[in-house]
Amino acid sequence: MKQMPKYDFSQPNKLARKALWLVLGNAFWVMFRSLWPILAVLALRGFDNKSPWLYIVFAGIFVLLISRLFINYFYYSYQVIDDELVINKGWLSKSKTVVKLDKIHEVNLNQKLIHKLIGLYMVKVDTAGSSKTEIEINGVDYRKALALKEVLTNTELAVSKEIDKTEQQDETFISQPENTTTEERIKIGLTSLIKIGLTRNYLQTLGLMIAFSFQIIEQTKDFLFTEEDEISIYNDIFNSVSYEQYIGLVGLLLVFGLIVFIILFNLIRTLFTYFNYQINIKNKQLTVSYGLTDSHITAVPSQKVQLFKVQQNYFQKLMNLFEVKIQQVESTENNKQKKGLVVPGANRLELDKIFHVIYQTDLEIPTEFLKPHKRILLLKFFWLCIPALIALGVFYYSETMHYAWVILPFLAFFYFLIYCGYRNEKLYIKDDFIVLKKGIWDVTTTYLQINKVQQISLSQSYFQEGRKLGSLNLYTAGGAMTLYYYDFGKLQKLSNEWLYKIEKNNYQWM
Amino acid sequence: MSDFENNTISLDEIPQYEAVDFTHLHKDYVKIVRMNALITILIGIVIATALFFIFNEPEKYYFIGGVLLLSIIIGCFPLITYKKKQYAFRKHDVLYKKGLIFKSTNIVPYIRLQHVVIKQGWYAKRLGLAVLGLHTAASDSVDVAIPGLTLEEAERWKSFLLNRLQELEDEANA
Numbered sequence: 001m002k003q004m005p006k007y008d009f010s011q012p013n014k015l016a017r018k019a020l021w022l023v024l025g026n027a028f029w030v031m032f033r034s035l036w037p038i039l040a041v042l043a044l045r046g047f048d049n050k051s052p053w054l055y056i057v058f059a060g061i062f063v064l065l066i067s068r069l070f071i072n073y074f075y076y077s078y079q080v081i082d083d084e085l086v087i088n089k090g091w092l093s094k095s096k097t098v099v100k101l102d103k104i105h106e107v108n109l110n111q112k113l114i115h116k117l118i119g120l121y122m123v124k125v126d127t128a129g130s131s132k133t134e135i136e137i138n139g140v141d142y143r144k145a146l147a148l149k150e151v152l153t154n155t156e157l158a159v160s161k162e163i164d165k166t167e168q169q170d171e172t173f174i175s176q177p178e179n180t181t182t183e184e185r186i187k188i189g190l191t192s193l194i195k196i197g198l199t200r201n202y203l204q205t206l207g208l209m210i211a212f213s214f215q216i217i218e219q220t221k222d223f224l225f226t227e228e229d230e231i232s233i234y235n236d237i238f239n240s241v242s243y244e245q246y247i248g249l250v251g252l253l254l255v256f257g258l259i260v261f262i263i264l265f266n267l268i269r270t271l272f273t274y275f276n277y278q279i280n281i282k283n284k285q286l287t288v289s290y291g292l293t294d295s296h297i298t299a300v301p302s303q304k305v306q307l308f309k310v311q312q313n314y315f316q317k318l319m320n321l322f323e324v325k326i327q328q329v330e331s332t333e334n335n336k337q338k339k340g341l342v343v344p345g346a347n348r349l350e351l352d353k354i355f356h357v358i359y360q361t362d363l364e365i366p367t368e369f370l371k372p373h374k375r376i377l378l379l380k381f382f383w384l385c386i387p388a389l390i391a392l393g394v395f396y397y398s399e400t401m402h403y404a405w406v407i408l409p410f411l412a413f414f415y416f417l418i419y420c421g422y423r424n425e426k427l428y429i430k431d432d433f434i435v436l437k438k439g440i441w442d443v444t445t446t447y448l449q450i451n452k453v454q455q456i457s458l459s460q461s462y463f464q465e466g467r468k469l470g471s472l473n474l475y476t477a478g479g480a481m482t483l484y485y486y487d488f489g490k491l492q493k494l495s496n497e498w499l500y501k502i503e504k505n506n507y508q509w510m
Numbered sequence: 511m512s513d514f515e516n517n518t519i520s521l522d523e524i525p526q527y528e529a530v531d532f533t534h535l536h537k538d539y540v541k542i543v544r545m546n547a548l549i550t551i552l553i554g555i556v557i558a559t560a561l562f563f564i565f566n567e568p569e570k571y572y573f574i575g576g577v578l579l580l581s582i583i584i585g586c587f588p589l590i591t592y593k594k595k596q597y598a599f600r601k602h603d604v605l606y607k608k609g610l611i612f613k614s615t616n617i618v619p620y621i622r623l624q625h626v627v628i629k630q631g632w633y634a635k636r637l638g639l640a641v642l643g644l645h646t647a648a649s650d651s652v653d654v655a656i657p658g659l660t661l662e663e664a665e666r667w668k669s670f671l672l673n674r675l676q677e678l679e680d681e682a683n684a
């Protein structure tokens with residue numbers, strides 16, 4: 001095992017030389033992003049613009065942009081003084097960002113494709129609290145990045161050993177050297193990834209599909225059956241087939257094509273993002289690395305985990321695979337970037353192992369559970385009636401009432417989905433854990449440890465009072481858990497008990 | 511503290527938040543609510559007049575009526591509901607209750623407080639009232655803000671909370 005080269009972070013450190021390529025790439029990217037509509041117009045016209053002014057302006061903007069980025073690059077330095085990370089920026093107007101090391105809760109190493117090509121990393125420092133202090137040190141070589149990460153997170157040995165391993169993986173993808181430590185590793189193999197890729201995110205893509213399908217069908221129809229062609233095209237090919245059948249066939253083919261496309265798209269996306277997925281478990285800390293074109297190395301200290309989610313749908317159940325989502329502390333105003341770690345495709349054993357590392361306990365879900373009150377089905381039915389009535393109104397005013405029956409199967413279908421959702425929802429309470437299982441197709445089991453709760457909110461509407469129903473929100477630093485439409489008396493009892501536990505134990509949440 | 515871990519406690523012995531006596535907001539708070547109602551209705555009137563002069567179609571009166579009605583409802587509703595805003599400070603947590611039709615109770619344990627802020631609007635400043643904002647690390651920005659305290663009360667509660675926080679921290683470290 002090689003010794004780590006020593007880096008002196010107490011002096012101002014510059015970015016690596018090769019990071020100039022990043023600057024260049026970035027400049028091109030910014031240029032392209034802001035000018036692509038103009039470029040597209042020009043390209044359509046075949047670049048026959050006579051006046052050179054446009055190009056001169058382009059070039060001018062580019063030169064300005066690149067000189068600004070170069071100045072940023074040359075005047076950027078970072079250093080660690082005592083227990084503070086100091087970032088110096090700027091040429092004429094200088095700025096200095098100081099972050100206390102104990103406020104740093106995560107340091108990630110990321111690589112985009114361009115980083116991969118030139119072998120540099122972007123060190124991303126996340127701090128708890130305000131989002132303004134998110135720091136990106138773009139362009140540090142691997143060893144230095146790891147050393148920096150180590151200095152920043154004080155996880156001494158955790159990373160130094162990875163250097164050799166991960167480097168080898170990066171370069172040759174051969175098998176790892178024997179690990180002699182107690183460190184454990186979970187590797188998500190290619191087959192698991194393929195399985196998960198084929199079965200995940202249906203709902204998201206289904207939404208996309210619905211959004212686009214009408215348009216696509218409409219357009220292909222227009223394309224195939226413009227007025228003159230209407231007869232000629234399909235008379236030649238499908239002499240015996242009637243127009244309606246042809247339409248049906250095309251529609252069917254389109255739907256199937258779309259489904260296949262979606263599944264393939266999902267698969268490819270999953271493979272690209274999570275290729276070579278590895279979890280290293282050591283000292284209550286998970287270190288995760290993954291990615292084909294963009295690679296990420298992320299450390300997840302167990303005490304930062306707020307919510308632990310396990311997701312599984314019917315197909316995944318058949319294959320004994322789970323998708324794990326670990327939600328960590330979010331920096332408050334930065335909710336766009338959901339902080340969380342996804343483990344695609346872990347089996348039962350691996351899942352238990354991960355759970356054990358994070359919570360230092362195994363959890364058996366008890367058999368008894370609570371459910372929302374049945375009346376929620378009625379309430380949701382009323383909610384469902386609103387779009388149905390709107391649709392009915394549209395049919396009425398567009399004088400196509402004879403098609404109005406279409407609403408009924410839709411109504412039945414959605415109500416069936418709601419019912420499935422209701423059937424799946426179960427609340428388990430075991431020791432210090434609140435376990436909520438819910439979902440329609442993708443059934444998510446959320447584990448919430450009671451000492452992670454920041455705030456409790458009970459609510460009851462006027463209409464729920466009579467039946468003693470109500471809702472409970474449990475807010476954590478990584479998202480909320482909502483118990484909607486449960487027995488209010490039970491919720492009150494539970495929240496009293498949980499408050500008692502939180503306040504008595506005085507456990508840390510982070 | 512030490513006897514805590516082993517004892518199994520029956521649920522009835524645990525302090526119940528429902529049984530707490532809540533304090534109403536300061537009586538001057540109604541003035542702020544009235545002022546807000548006035549401002550909302552004024553805005554509604556401004557929009558309505560703008561609509562009146564911009565459009566010429568006779569259908570505009572529906573919209574104008576709608577805007578006026580909406581602003582009156584939005585403006586006046588708090589006049590009925592403000593009495594439902596109540597708070598209570600317990601030894602370990604703060605409770606804040608509100609809502610007439612949708613009632614909710616927010617409970618924040620002191621040990622989860624990140625920071626405590628006192629805010630004052632221009633009108634509240636003239637009345638000597640303040641809002642006590644309690645911030646936790648919860649990500650959905652659902653922080654509790656107790657309005658209608660006198661500035662003095664707010665400041666006293668703030669120092670009380672900070673003291674409590676320190677005590678609890680010392681307890682945890684001991």
